[in-house]
Amino acid sequence: MPIPAPNLYPPFNIIRLSHVDFGVKDLAASKAFYVDTLGLQITDEDEQTVYLRAMEERGHHCMVLHKSEESHVKSLSYKVFDEEQLDKAQAWFAAKGHKTEWVERPYQGRTLATHDHLGMPMEFYFKMDRLEPIHQKYALYKGVKPLRIDHFNCFVPDVDAAVGFYNEIGFRVTEYTEDDESNRLWAAWTHRKGGVHDIAFTNGTGPRLHHTAFWVPTPMNIIDLLDLMATTGYVSNIERGPGRHGISNAFFLYILDPDGHRIEIYCSDYQTVDPDLEAIKWDLKDPQRQTLWGAAAPRSWFEHGSVFEGLDPAPSTLGASPIIAP
Incomplete structure (x- = not known):
């Protein structure tokens, strides 16, 4: 089966992937792995959640760890070009019969939660809190x-x-x-x-x-x-x-x-x-x-x-x- 021709004018404009949200059984063990071993940076944390970013990233987080009874993935998230794209995305997914919901996510603006053709959870946002650059703070690497x-x-x-x-x-x-x-x-x-x-x-x-x-x-x-x-x-x-x-x-x-x-x-x-x-x-x-x-x-x-x-x-x-x- 041939691959489809590139769709250069999609119904809304996704810029890139943004972040993943993991459910983890032992938050302390996961934090030690991602921070002390891999080298991701903590941007916020409490007893239930840890937010992480990598060294070049200006957005608040690229990974969220949630304490959970089961190991799973909560969602895969994407950044869109501007606020208008969120409304276009909501209309497109709703027209396809997909469930859509506006959800509150810490450190993000308006966020659309929906799913793909298989039910795989997708979230879209435009605005995320921006942090100071750290890519030249080499002591953190x-x-x-x-x-x-x-x-x-x-x-x-x-x-x-x-x-x-x-x-x-x-x-x-x-x-x-x-x-x-x-x-x-x-x-x-x-x-x-x-x-x-x-x-x-x-x-x-x-x-x-x-x-x-x-x-x-x-x-x-x-x-x-x-x-x-x-x-x-x-x-x-x-x-x-x-x-x-x-x-x-x-x-x-x-x-x-x-x-x-x-x-x-x-x-x-x-x-x-x-x-x-x-x-x-x-x-x-x-x-x-x-x-x-x-x-x-x-x-x-x-x-x-x-x-x-x-x-x-x-x-x-x-x-x-x-x-x-x-």
């Missing part, structure tokens, strides 16, 4: 030295349907994997901000969040993080990598937080701002698709994901499989 949140990747049972829905709201495909036998998409990378992706879709039981990614300055930051994790009690949280993806060309590492939420540490992809940029196609069985150096991903990478709060995932409708490490 620690851990992997995260600069900014980069993308989400989600398991979905039908990648073609997900790409079609998100294309309607302006997400453009940069790279994709196609199963030659069925001519269906196995995975796709889509963006708004001009990188390889703001949100990607991987074939599997879903919707579930596969991972949230943070951009770091260099591959050496990833090596430093591995040394730190290996000597501070987190060696079993290292799942895959380091390596370089064929898709996106990114240097990567996948790790798991104390609740099992997967985090990718990521650098070295490329610019995709041209509206006529051609998407790159990959064969599902190409070993360099997963890792340019040829190493296959572990089975956990294809099976483990974070559930969304109150949403039951459905099995994939595509039985094709990539190469999986023994």
